[in-house]
Amino acid sequence: MESEDYKPDYKDKSSTLQDRPSIDSLHRIIEDQIADEKFDEIRETLKTLHPAEIADLMSGFGALKKNIVFDLVPREIQHEVLIELEESDQEDLLERMSEEEIGDILENLDSDDAADVAALLDEPVRSRVLESTADEDRKEVEHLLGYDEESAGGLMSLEMVTVPDHASVNEAIKAVRYAREKVGIDDIHYVYMVDDDLRLLGGVTILDLLLADRNRPVHELKYKDLITIPSGLDQEEVAQRFQRYDLISAPVVNDKGQLVGRITIDDIVDVIQDEAQEDIGYLGGTGEEEVGERNILKASSLRLPWLLVSFVGELMNVFLIARYEMTLANLIIIAFFIPIIIAVAGNVGIQSSTIVIRGLASGEIPLHHTFRRVLREVLVGTLNGTIIALALGIVIFFWKQEVRISIAVGASMICVVIIAAITGSLTPILLKKTKQDPAHACGPFITVTNDVIGLAIYMFITTSILLQ
Amino acid sequence: MESEDYKPDYKDKSSTLQDRPSIDSLHRIIEDQIADEKFDEIRETLKTLHPAEIADLMSGFGALKKNIVFDLVPREIQHEVLIELEESDQEDLLERMSEEEIGDILENLDSDDAADVAALLDEPVRSRVLESTADEDRKEVEHLLGYDEESAGGLMSLEMVTVPDHASVNEAIKAVRYAREKVGIDDIHYVYMVDDDLRLLGGVTILDLLLADRNRPVHELKYKDLITIPSGLDQEEVAQRFQRYDLISAPVVNDKGQLVGRITIDDIVDVIQDEAQEDIGYLGGTGEEEVGERNILKASSLRLPWLLVSFVGELMNVFLIARYEMTLANLIIIAFFIPIIIAVAGNVGIQSSTIVIRGLASGEIPLHHTFRRVLREVLVGTLNGTIIALALGIVIFFWKQEVRISIAVGASMICVVIIAAITGSLTPILLKKTKQDPAHACGPFITVTNDVIGLAIYMFITTSILLQ
Numbered sequence: 001m002e003s004e005d006y007k008p009d010y011k012d013k014s015s016t017l018q019d020r021p022s023i024d025s026l027h028r029i030i031e032d033q034i035a036d037e038k039f040d041e042i043r044e045t046l047k048t049l050h051p052a053e054i055a056d057l058m059s060g061f062g063a064l065k066k067n068i069v070f071d072l073v074p075r076e077i078q079h080e081v082l083i084e085l086e087e088s089d090q091e092d093l094l095e096r097m098s099e100e101e102i103g104d105i106l107e108n109l110d111s112d113d114a115a116d117v118a119a120l121l122d123e124p125v126r127s128r129v130l131e132s133t134a135d136e137d138r139k140e141v142e143h144l145l146g147y148d149e150e151s152a153g154g155l156m157s158l159e160m161v162t163v164p165d166h167a168s169v170n171e172a173i174k175a176v177r178y179a180r181e182k183v184g185i186d187d188i189h190y191v192y193m194v195d196d197d198l199r200l201l202g203g204v205t206i207l208d209l210l211l212a213d214r215n216r217p218v219h220e221l222k223y224k225d226l227i228t229i230p231s232g233l234d235q236e237e238v239a240q241r242f243q244r245y246d247l248i249s250a251p252v253v254n255d256k257g258q259l260v261g262r263i264t265i266d267d268i269v270d271v272i273q274d275e276a277q278e279d280i281g282y283l284g285g286t287g288e289e290e291v292g293e294r295n296i297l298k299a300s301s302l303r304l305p306w307l308l309v310s311f312v313g314e315l316m317n318v319f320l321i322a323r324y325e326m327t328l329a330n331l332i333i334i335a336f337f338i339p340i341i342i343a344v345a346g347n348v349g350i351q352s353s354t355i356v357i358r359g360l361a362s363g364e365i366p367l368h369h370t371f372r373r374v375l376r377e378v379l380v381g382t383l384n385g386t387i388i389a390l391a392l393g394i395v396i397f398f399w400k401q402e403v404r405i406s407i408a409v410g411a412s413m414i415c416v417v418i419i420a421a422i423t424g425s426l427t428p429i430l431l432k433k434t435k436q437d438p439a440h441a442c443g444p445f446i447t448v449t450n451d452v453i454g455l456a457i458y459m460f461i462t463t464s465i466l467l468q
Numbered sequence: 469m470e471s472e473d474y475k476p477d478y479k480d481k482s483s484t485l486q487d488r489p490s491i492d493s494l495h496r497i498i499e500d501q502i503a504d505e506k507f508d509e510i511r512e513t514l515k516t517l518h519p520a521e522i523a524d525l526m527s528g529f530g531a532l533k534k535n536i537v538f539d540l541v542p543r544e545i546q547h548e549v550l551i552e553l554e555e556s557d558q559e560d561l562l563e564r565m566s567e568e569e570i571g572d573i574l575e576n577l578d579s580d581d582a583a584d585v586a587a588l589l590d591e592p593v594r595s596r597v598l599e600s601t602a603d604e605d606r607k608e609v610e611h612l613l614g615y616d617e618e619s620a621g622g623l624m625s626l627e628m629v630t631v632p633d634h635a636s637v638n639e640a641i642k643a644v645r646y647a648r649e650k651v652g653i654d655d656i657h658y659v660y661m662v663d664d665d666l667r668l669l670g671g672v673t674i675l676d677l678l679l680a681d682r683n684r685p686v687h688e689l690k691y692k693d694l695i696t697i698p699s700g701l702d703q704e705e706v707a708q709r710f711q712r713y714d715l716i717s718a719p720v721v722n723d724k725g726q727l728v729g730r731i732t733i734d735d736i737v738d739v740i741q742d743e744a745q746e747d748i749g750y751l752g753g754t755g756e757e758e759v760g761e762r763n764i765l766k767a768s769s770l771r772l773p774w775l776l777v778s779f780v781g782e783l784m785n786v787f788l789i790a791r792y793e794m795t796l797a798n799l800i801i802i803a804f805f806i807p808i809i810i811a812v813a814g815n816v817g818i819q820s821s822t823i824v825i826r827g828l829a830s831g832e833i834p835l836h837h838t839f840r841r842v843l844r845e846v847l848v849g850t851l852n853g854t855i856i857a858l859a860l861g862i863v864i865f866f867w868k869q870e871v872r873i874s875i876a877v878g879a880s881m882i883c884v885v886i887i888a889a890i891t892g893s894l895t896p897i898l899l900k901k902t903k904q905d906p907a908h909a910c911g912p913f914i915t916v917t918n919d920v921i922g923l924a925i926y927m928f929i930t931t932s933i934l935l936q
Binding site for chain 2: 246
């Protein structure tokens with residue numbers, strides 16, 4: 001659909017309806033232009049791109065090329081590009097900038113974005129940068145930095161439109177016009193009504209203002225489904241509310257019911273994406289590692305804890321097998337099936353934990369009704385485990401012509417799978433009950449637990465049956 | 469924050485600013501009321517809830533209680549509750565309804581939701597239900613059913629506001645009023661301008677209409693950053709555009725540039741959530757299984773393929789170890805380290821594949837620049853593998869006082885980990901290059917591949933060194 005030589009022209013109004021260029025093809029073009037040192041051409045191309053496109057483009061480049069491209073971005077949209085980048089890239093770019101440049105960027109950003117950038121600066125630099133920015137901007141950023149980054153307060157911006165409860169539609173429109181034209185707020189969805197103490201009394205949508213008689217008092221148009229967000233609410237719960245009620249914007253209130261900010265859906269979409277990526281990272285044993293992390297040592301150290309858990313757990317297996325050394329020397333066939341028993345048990349455990357983690361996150365598995373779920377996982381696991389055990393038993397029978405071995409290995413497989421289904425489904429539930437994030441502590445932990453328990457069961461059952 | 473006896477009152481305007489009730493506490497209250505057959509009380513409670521809250525509440529109940537609650541939902545919001553439920557629950561409820569009831573629900577829903585529900589009906593029922601619904605509604609649903617469910621066309625709704633290019637602001641507001649008051653569209657963000665052939669010429673935001681002089685022609689207010697979505701675009705790419713450009717609503721156009729519908733952010737949030745859950749499901753080896761799947765056989769059959777892959781792969785390991793039977797009988801110590809070698813290799817492989825899958829999905833790893841990434845994964849894997857190998861070598865040395873065994877096992881560990889990092893990072897890249905979804909085909913496949921290759925390397929290296 002998108003050709004390689006497509007020339008987007010972002011600022012030309014007549015062409016904005018066209019399809020946007022593919023980042024992958026742009027990436028190749030710019031890469032060639034950097035190699036040929038055609039910096040003017042790059043500058044021209046960047047002028048035609050949306051800030052988010054430039055950020056996406058940059059994310060595929062190494063550190064050096066990222067810097068080159070950022071320096072060629074038109075000055076007036078550098079702050080918009082910066083805010084779209086990953087945190088580690090933002091840090092790299094900020095380190096190269098003068099304090100004056102950083103100050104300019106903070107002043108151009110919305111309060112929530114400015115606070116996010118300021119949070120990345122090291123202390124002496126941050127204070128000096130903030131001191132040099134305009135009084136109002138500085139106060140806003142310092143105020144927002146006071147909230148927990150992962151709470152509603154950390155997500156909200158301070159830019160919004162408020163009127164007294166007794167204002168008319170006409171006055172509300174005047175307030176919107178001021179916010180739009182003087183303050184530069186583009187995405188206004190509500191005008192909020194507050195009392196003298198800034199307590200939130202209600203909101204009216206822009207759509208209702210458009211259709212209403214201009215002399216009506218706004219409180220008659222109060223939007224009845226207005227959902228508010230407490231400023232201390234965890235960002236995951238904020239995202240759940242946005243999803244549940246299909247919100248595009250919501251007011252944030254403090255303990256006293258005062259309006260302190262607003263959150264918009266674009267920030268929530270990022271939260272949902274980040275939380276899902278974080279869960280995948282933890283389940284895969286990479287934790288907080290960013291995809292773009294360039295420091296090999298940092299990447300290694302973020303992954304090492306999972307490997308060490310696995311190492312320590314499997315060391316127990318080493319000693320367990322060693323305990324059976326004499327038995328194994330006489331009955332070496334027992335060793336043949338160690339990997340398959342462990343692997344199938346590991347898979348069943350991960351399957352159960354994956355589905356339980358998803359259900360706990362979505363609320364489909366209520367926390368006080370978990371026994372039923374564990375039972376279901378055991379049933380599903382046992383059913384599949386029995387099929388695999390039968391298949392394995394048959395293979396062993398035709399291979400070795402010994403029913404006793406078939407039965408010993410098959411029976412172990414079924415027992416091991418049942419235990420795996422129980423630990424796989426119970427562990428995330430127990431973590432959730434003790435207020436921990438199931439996704440963070442499952443993954444490799446469940447595999448290694450099942451490996452150790454599974455091997456112990458297997459060695460016990462097979463030696464009991466075969467040494468009779 | 470939310471007490472157990474909290475009484476929400478959704479329809480009472482004065483209380484809408486209050487915090488919403490906790491689904492978990494409601495769940496317990498309703499459960500007790502069902503047990504006590506206090507159906508009138510349940511009906512009263514449901515009246516005070518938002519449809520999405522009722523759906524969330526229902527998702528935690530078993531089949532029977534789901535039905536009881538749904539029957540007690542006020543008739544006029546049943547369609548809104550239905551559309552918020554999981555597909556499998558929707559199917560169950562639809563099966564119990566009369567064709568007339570289903571017809572009523574379709575007529576009350578927005579076109580995109582009505583098409584989603586109609587898609588769940590079996591053919592003879594669907595035709596009969598559609599025949600009995602109003603002509604216009606039927607045509608809309610049939611038109612939308614023609615689009616691929618996972619494309620932009622499958623996501624869009626047909627409800628939108630359009631005016632000719634030469635219309636005035638006043639005329640545009642009239643069109644908005646008609647859409648709001650007669651058609652019942654609540655979430656209007658843009659008025660779209662079209663020519664006589666319905667080709668999209670531009671859009672103007674509700675905010676711009678509010679602030680503009682009522683006699684100006686709308687084309688002067690054209691929103692310059694309007695991003696359009698081709699109707700055939702895959703839903704994952706649609707979601708990427710919404711994220712990249714921070715959209716809350718976007719027009720969908722066909723090949724001829726005609727406006728055919730619009731997509732709103734609430735549907736995109738669901739897509740992002742679903743795609744992430746799907747990836748987690750595939751990585752964990754549960755595939756398309758829904759958390760709420762009540763059919764044990766279906767759940768088992770969805771998980772079985774992953775277990776069979778593991779079974780077949782590990783069967784190769786059984787025969788591999790059997791080939792070394794004589795060696796093992798003499799050098800039983802080799803068997804001790806089989807589980808730890810396999811487990812660490814498996815972990816390293818999953819770590820590499822997890823981070824590469826994330827990077828490919830986000831575009832941070834450009835597809836034509838993958839060698840660098842594989843190299844990085846090998847470096848990170850080798851670094852960690854060497855640390856683990858050293859630790860293991862030291863443990864073996866102090867335990868067995870035999871340097872040769874330490875060296876043989878440690879060296880195998882390093883080799884196995886390097887191979888695991890290569891397969892873990894290369895497999896998702898190759899899948900992506902052959903246009904397959906990396907998340908769908910990785911997970912258990914990578915583990916089993918690494919198990920087989922890892923064990924072969926381990927047996928070869930240890931026997932080579934120790935049998936000299």
